[in-house]
Amino acid sequence: MTQVGVSQNIGPLSSPSQNFEWRRHDNLIVFSGGMPRASYSDRNTVTIQHGSKHVVLDFTSKVIDFFVTYSTENDACESLIILLEEELVAVDLTNSEWRTIPLPYLISLHSSAVTFLTYVDDVSESIWSTLLSIGKSQTQESHSLLEWPVNGGVLKKAGDADKGVHRDLLITGHEDGSVRFWNAGSVVLSLVYTFKTNVIFIADDDPLDEPAENHAEEEEEEWPPFRKVGCFDPFSDDPRLAIKKVSLCPNTGTLIIAGSAGQIVILRLNEDAVTDKQIRVSTINIIPEKDNPDEVTYLWKGPQRLGLKGKTEEKNKITVSSPAGYQPFGIVQILPPAAVTAIALSASWSLVAVGTAHGLALYDFKSETPVFHRCTLNSNDYSSLSETPISRTKSFKKSLRESFRRIRGRSSTRHPDKHRSSKSSQSPVTPTGADRKRGGRPGENTPSNSPISPLDARPVERAIEARPTDDAMGSMVKCLHFFSTNVVHAHHAIPSLWAGTNNGTVYIFTLNVTGGTKRKNERTTAQLGKEIQLRHRAPVVSIIAINLGHKLLHVDDTPGPSGSHYVIISSEEQIKIFSLPNLKAVGKLKLTALEGSRVRRVALGQFSAGNHLETCLMCLTNLGECIILSIPDLRRQETAAIIKREDINGISSFAFTKFGEGLYLRSSSEIQRISLSTWRKTIPRCSLFLPNGTKAPVEASPIKAEKHDHFINGIPEEDEEVDDDHEDVDQDEEDGHESEDSLTKKESCGDNIKNPLSDEENSVIFNPDMSVITVDSVKDHLS
Template sequence: TVEHGFPHQPSALGFSDSLRLMAIGTRSGAIKIYGCPGVEFMNLHEQNNAVIKISFVPNQCQLITLLDDNSLHLWSLRQQDGISELQEERKFTLRGPPGAPPSVTQIKVLLAHSSGERLYVGTEGGSVFTLALPSLKVLEEKTVGHEMALRGLPDEYASRRPFESVEALQEHPKNPDQILIGYSRGLMMVWDVTTGCSVQHFLGTQQLENIFWCRGAQQIISCHNDGGYSQWETTGDPIQQSPMENKVPYGPFRCKAICKITWVTSRRGSPYIVFQGGMPMASYGDRHSISVVHGSQQIAFDFTSRIIDHLVICNSDPSADHDDPRALLVLAEEELVAIDLQTPGWPVIQCPYLVSLHCSAITCSYHISSIPLKLWERIISAGRKQNTHYSNMPWPVDGGVNLAEAPRQRDLLLTGHEDGTVRFWDASGICLQLMYKMSTVGVFQTDMDPNENLNSQGEEEWPPLRKVGCFDPYSDDPRLGIQKIYLCKYSGYLSIGGTAGQEQEGYRWKGHEQLHARQDPVRFPAGFQPFALVQCQPPAAVTSLALHSEWRLLAFGTSHGFGVYDFQRKCQVMFISTDIRHCPSLWAGTNGGTVYAFALRVPPTERRMEEAVSASQIKEIQLMHRAPVVGILILDGHSVPLPEPLEAAHDLSKSPDMQGSHQLLVISEEQFKVFTLPKVSSKLKLKLTATEGCRVRKAAVCTFGSCRAEEHVENHLTVLTNLGDIQVVSLPHLKPQVRYDCIRKEDVSGIASCVFTKSGQGFYLISPSEMERFSLSTCWLIAPRCKVDPPEPSANRRSQRGGSTERQNERSRQVTWTDCGFQK
């Protein structure tokens, strides 16, 4: 399996400069690692506790996670048969002395040392503990107690400093033997781990949120809860009473806390100052923002969901003179946003993965396999015209190597959304990428002007806010929601059904009252163009939709009935009485277990515009158990499902056998039943509901191939029940083949959202923002295949400068490595 979309409830972010990998932790205990497109790793903590901190071990294929139960977990990317896997190596919980309060060992911050041999953890009790890596053994003699921080301080300052927690830890950019410790009440201290004593104190008085040690090691930046930040000089006295400069960017009135700040140098002149928060409390207290300042340029990026964390990706060469920031990566609660810091205007970089599927709530989905190249290129072309505002910078998280084979065919996943949009996703490979977005809003009269620019603002506005990201959970009109989608890949016709009984060769909506078509002219962008709008009466939500592009007919149903629309002549198909026997037909099933059969009279192509299509009812079947009809299928003389419209005409399938007797398969919630045609007599049935309470929810015909003989294929019926299990049933004999547990039966929304593909795969929502993809066929396995190689040793690594004697002594104490299963 593979997961598409954005992780549900993210809680932590980590990044490795040496591996160029990004890690995201969630509240459910999931850990996900991403590199270049196609490089993905995922695993779960056993406890399912929230991940609150992630720290990569520098220059190693390892990372450490901290959970909200105060446990530490060491993970490794290990190669097996040329493929890397994410494995948990060990876990550890920091314990305090008997009788000590929990805050003494409650971990708040992590710092993995550049040597890869130590981990520093700061606690609420004000202590910094040192753990050996990879054994996670506490080095007691290296512990820095909070009382050590007060040594040598002026009495008047030390006497008013109560018990403090450690808020931040930073390693000296030039000297790996020194670390900077920041305490909650404003005190900061440079500690020498070799000599075990303090080197310098910075006597801050404002509550501390975070710190940053600049690249040249001559400045320290601290940010505070009053919305300001301070610059401290490290080349001055051992005890500094006040900073060089205090600044409140959006003052002078009360501002939100700046909870994180980054100060990086650039060869283009002024440094880049990136900070989270700091907005004026009165007017912008509800905003989620990150500000970027570079010389005279300043922008506050405004997000629609809470910001979890952010980081600045810089030049990866440690020997360079400048940081040279490339991109700003922001993890928000509902989306991931990357901003190009090298292109003027700082545009957004389009994400190749972690897409926000739920930018507006998903209301339906539809999958199409083997898209013709011509249609594929047209969709790509229309999508590119929509994406001109994105940066051309390559994706900055580019670690690892993707070993997966190129996709064998072009697949589309279409999702309908509550705001009236349909999004087209490239579902051919591991990464689900947005290709094109179509909106139906412009067709209807709503309160919003379709030509309105939501991002427009005055140039002189202060703070200089710019809205970024695509997550927008609010719909202008709930009737705009999309309920059903049908795309003919051969003709390019798209039909969309809505919530308020409207449906279009291109759109639809939902609600209690019908939506009215817009009367004034509306310019539609390149892509699918609406040309017909059908309104059902009463305006109930469309529950089923079928389009036959060869006959130019559209059939649709609601909870109040069904109809047929001729979209070539743009008129309703009349139902008349006739004795036509051998002709096209329409089959419709109801929730009451009734199946209606209609004969359709479709004029020849040359008289199509002059003569109307007509329909007549020829049969009505009432199932004895009266269970709702889930699906209807026609099998030809060889018991093969009929091809899609125009499929045989394009030589993409064999022509159906019209000589032998055809069969009708009716799939209800409780059983499958086969009827012979044209007499419509019962032939055989399979009752699937032997388990109490079992009901069929989804059914589709899938093609299963052989890995040994490519030319051998079989068509089977794939069924999903309300218990979350998937069953494969043979056609036409209705013999159960296999059964798999797939979705939890409590996951009602996941079961309702499931969609099968023709190749035996499936998609379903595992959360509002994520889809899981599974495969029932061994010929169509979709899973990440990638590897990550350890970074090559570099003479310029700062971890190799100094501290060699101390590290040798520490190695001699770590005799437990081999006991823990590691080979040194």
């Protein structure tokens, strides 16, 4: 294959090609660009011509470079590797259809913008194997079976083989309505399975139904013969398809997907494809009228609900066909169709709870009936429903009165010395007899009459203004959780649903869940058991129920006799621990008052040191710091700065694991993994084996090259120990930075030929083997 800088064009008045490769005896020509300037100059293309066969690969991002790999057996063209600005694409040239090769790594994470991220630990082995097999068959349908042509290096396993395998899933929701499952148990983040909700819902710009024959004729007549390649698609079909929340049960595989228009899809994993399956569509109106709950009398100004694909033969039912994989068996539509802000799943109870900015609802997907719904709006808000936060009206007198009270409160807190001086001038202090003997003066703080001693001094707390009770977003449901805990009786656990809102309110609903065959005859019921109103009215971020051993209470726990339970209620400003069922405060930590930070994420994590295992509370603040707190005294164990405080997207996308790790979006196209524990950490340990004689040994030189690092970096770095048959280069990437030894090795690297681009004082000696000097290294040095 020869690569030349000539232009290869298609038709007259074409744009010049950026790169061109030609294999004469194979009659293969590959070039980028060269499209007709009038019609296709804005397209990013790579053209492949092999005899009479001609295909133009059309990409959604800019083409950077490409190269062709060859077979080691017959030196025939094997694959085409294309580097794009947003992704990496490989094309199988041995296949007659020139299909793409699935990537083992460097998969485009942001094929569509990531809108949600969650981490699922310890997926059951049956669900894991089923997902892998279905994902593999899903890939083989649209990709080539050719193995990845670029190989090199060995990834070492940490410890035993069984210890290094973790069945962990990273689930990402995207703007185009797709949900992608990633294998996150190892160093390489590989794609396992993809589910798209646009096969269920109708988007605004879906193409009209036309005969397939007409489309085939249009594609045949089009010239040049374009083919869409790559998964990167920055354009969203409909913003209502965006995924807001995803919940997966690791034991049963039940999946809940919630979107931006109040749509909730309930799915199950099935290895076989189904055809003409009926699905019930349930509608829950969170803001019903008293006379007729099913009637909607308010005017909704936000986005409308999505339409459904499939046949509608019966009322509230649609007929769909689904391939093997996740298949829907229930759809719930929340009214008003606002974005879902919180969901909770209990697969053992067959319940799903949904929260929006207007309230919450509970749905039983076993009997396919709604259980209850509760509106969190005030009575004055029903007439002002819109896509914007609901505005509340109040009288002018009330507003003026509150303003003056706020001004008085601020002046008293800002000038405490003036009030003290006025009081002291009105009532002078006369020294006592003991003060006269010590020589103390009136008003002097002696050790005997000092109001606060240094030992009794407390941390200075910031003055935080009370949040108004009529906050516009106070009705939003922030978190939902299912627990089997002591809500009513001290030693008897019952099913319960906990909901936290944006104005610091916690609702506790007791559930009556029937099991077995009685489930069809007796409906699941729920009633409000208790209601907690936090005084500071900060948004409730998380609710966690634990037992006496500080273990998380799962929804799968069997209701019945139990020991003492505690609940950890975390708001944006403070974390409180209450004992159940009397809700007596056990511990409290004020983060905003003491440090000025606000809580963004809270989760339990297991930390181990030898045989000792401890459960701690992990907390992420808006300053990008991760704080580890002990339970139940909430003592600070460790504080680590993880994310920059300016990185709002990274903080909002952060997800904890139960083993002290965390993942977040470092940018729109990459995920950063961090570890707060030395017991469980994911570190790449790589080895690269090079044949003997691949590169000449580098002799040490006393002259240090400090001003020509770019020129010296053209020589590959090599390890100190070199075997006879091969060279082994180990690389441990813990923080993504080079070690001090490698930097010292680069500085002390010297050679035998004088650098013509430097003067005599800063001259650098190089090895006589000039093949190590590349054009890129010279360009870097000149720049």
